[in-house]
Amino acid sequence: MKVYVVTHPESIRGVYATWADCKAAVSGVPGARYQAVGSREQAEAMLRGEPVVLPPGRYAFVDGNHMGGIGIVLVEQGEAGPLAVREVATTVYEVFGDGRIPGLDARPRITAAADRLRNILAELGGLYAALARVPPGASVTVVHDYEGVSAWLEGRWKTKDPLVAEIVAACRARIAERSLTVSFRRQRGHESTWAGRNDYAAFNARADALATEAALRG
Helix, strand or coil: CCCEEEEEEEECCCCEEEEEHHHHHHHHCCCCEEECCCCCHHHHHCCCCCCEECCCEEEEEEEEEECCCCEEEEEECCCCCEEEEEEEEEHHHHHHCCCHHHHHHHHHHHHHHHHHHHHHHHHHHHHHHHHHHHCCCCCEEEEEECHHHHHHHHHCCCCHHHHHHHHHHHHHHHHHHHCCCEEECCCCCCCCCCCCCCCCHHHHHHHHHHHHHHHCCC
16 A cells, blocks of 8 residues: 655654645655655665665566557666666567567557557567567566566466467567566556665666657657
């Protein structure tokens, strides 16, 4: 359940259950730092000064938008911080243009799919593209803000749309072909890092920005 945390100044530090309560506390207070977070536990950790830092491992932050833009941030995280960060700004035309998915084997079909599915095509395109960029045999955590990315791949949602089913099947095939071990983590979109460090939110925001850049460029 979403709550609001204020980390500065000391006089109003605390967790607020509603935006109305938070707004009343920070209104007119110079330098107030506050943001919405997904749980009271996270808010209390921020008040204790505990940053949200990526554990060591490999991550793929993926995002897509209704304009057909796709953003990917690949992070190899070590004990002391990122060992490598690779950014990709692309579009649904570049990702699906290889013709490997029958329902998207021509540009007009990709356009029609983008018009009909809106951001869903790009969100799944981000996953499809990221899986091709992870080293074969690797383990990776895919971090996403659209729930369908993991819900369809994990079988929690039924793929009622035939084209969505094709893309999900292609993602599963790519995982198998490349012998990948994939786990998922959902990150709430557009979460601020103003009040405290949150690596998941920061890299998610970067993937979102890359998707916008790609859409405007393309």
